[in-house]
Amino acid sequence: MNSIRIAIQGGPASFHDAAARQLHHDHLIETVPCTTFRSLSTALAGGAVDAAVMAIENTLAGSLLPNYSLLQEHHLHVTAEAWLPIDQNLMALPGQKLEDIRTVLSHPVALAQCSNFFLQHPHLQAQEAHDTADSAKAIQEQQLKGVAAIAGAAAAALYNLEVLEANVADSTNNFTRFLLLQREKTEIPATADKAILLFRKPLHTSTLTLLLSLLQKHQVEVKLLQTLPSTDARGFLVMELEAADLLQLQEAIAQVKPLVEKMQVLGPLQKAALPTTANTRQHKAILPTA
Template sequence: MNRALNIAIQGGPASFHETAAKQLFPAAHLQMVSCASFPELCEALESGLVDFAVMAVQNSLAGPLLPNYGMMDQHGLSVLAERWLLLDQTLMALPGQKLEDIKEIWSHPIALLQCCDYINKQAGVTTKETSDTADTARILQEGQITGVAAIASRKAAELYGLEVLHHNVANDVENYTRFVVLSREKSTTEGNKATVILSAAEVKDSMETILERVENGLELTMLQPLPLENPGQPEHWVLELEGDLAGEIAQALEALSVVAPNLNVIGRYPKAEAPLPQDRLAGCLSPIVKAQIELV
């Protein structure tokens, strides 16, 4: 019997990360290793505690999770695959609680951001950030906490015996998050998508090359500066390119390496079909880059 694959996820049972991991490894026997944070997830993978990790990197409403790209670079991790997951952000509370009883809504900060329109309409209700959506549901159930609702998946409501107060509370029912499979080993796959980290100077020097590739049929789906951890730290950007053929991506990376010799290719992997058009995916391209692309 083959041993189980140990997969690090952010959150616990019934979390969106668990669902994504099961979809990304459909034929494997999996042992989920729950991590309280994304740094803990990356450390678990880098240390060899787990075989792979599954991590969210982008949401269609909240935009890219830019610190996560920086962590991939910092820990020397590689992207092997990706998948988009439709999130069913659901408002839930202890059985017997009604919407008018709720004074606080708890959830992960990204989930709260995805549902801010709904939350802002709830008069007198405040929010509290937690480390995970599904784990928040568990805390409510175990603590028998009244006057508080959680935003999590329907699976979390079922697992922890909570009552659904409102379905689909995200700002848009088409609320998707992109998850990636991370490995300690560099991918040998010649995929039709690439994730690259470059210095700010290299982005400036390579912009003409990037725009040439866009003009010749590739799609630039991400170009954003990464947040700085320390003052005075060199600025880096994350770039993602997609094409129809793996060879097109290989040629583009070869051309980029000429003008940006220190670029770090985080991964080349098969692109997942985006569920929404690029113009409906929040915050993927910086305003300056958008303006330049429009001129191409």
């Protein structure tokens, strides 16, 4: 059986790697590392991979708004989503102590999840890197002393680093939502109950009020409404909608579509539930086979 090639942001043992394995648990997959969300999007749009997995929201760091713009720009389709527990650990070469460490490498979203840890340890200097796991890899490959990485336990195991401090995120309620992306539209699952809408900001706020009231009339919940980063003064809005079922969702979208310009509908897809239990355990990432 041929494996599915999935672009991820980061390398083996990154959280994207674990998310790709969770979203595609019934298939043989090969993850294709990318160093930025843009390169991940162009890899999928250009046909270099079969699918891609992209982080879109973290409970501690918030929405990754520029990623919605990448979906819009590259006309990508969202076919599934998953919430993953995120365990952040401080790791370094064996034998290193916390007081030996000066620099801490990690992905900016991971560093944002650990702001209290940096406040409590002012001698540590955070340094942004393109990935949590590749930060761990760099420490091992270059035998970096005085340098630690913040990454999942899977990265410590893969790169033989010692965890100096586990659970360094601001809360153990740390979860990231990942989207599964495809180049082409796929069949809508009968269980779909969620959609992501992107559309031009209406000229008049009354249009937005009308749109919201129509959604309420159809008992469709607005889970997110945000302005996307833009150089255009008017710009675009992103809206995430959830309904009881597909029919209710599609009827509501059909009603609001004529009210706005340039609407793109991502999905419909089945919403993933946010896990309710706190993330107190060590990360049980599915270790990459490569």
